[in-house]
Amino acid sequence: MKGMFTIVGLLLALGVGYFLYTKSLTSAGVGDAPPQQTIDTIDIKTNLMNIAQAERIYVVSHGTYGTLEQLQQDGSSALPTENRGYVFSVTPIGAQSFTAVATPTDPNRPGWPTLTIDQTMVVTSK
DSSP states (O other), X not given: OHHHHHHHHHHHHHHHHHHHHHHHHHHTTSTTSOHHHHHHHHHHHHHHXXXXXXXXXXXXXXXXXXXXXXXXHTTOTTOOSEETTEEEEEEEXXXXXXXXXXXXXXXXXXXXXXXXXXXTOOOEEO
């Protein structure tokens, strides 16, 4: 009888663990998108993080945030203007803030998210 409760308890624990794992993937935006969209979105988020890091360096050097073109001219030539069906733009607001936006432009990818990042280094999705 004790062995039966152990097996039932183990199965229950595994079931709860599996549920929590799949729930965390869905809430993180991983489980609810097609695999290619997930891969592309992660790459675009990485590009936005690189842009934000370049902005941090640029503002220290110049006292103001820069446009994407200024960041590229200042030595961040690896920053893309377009990648994986997204186009990037940066709107600096002096030394106070900036907003970098990745907008999907590929007509074969309707409903893909527009991603943004600012000086807080947090990527948001619309």
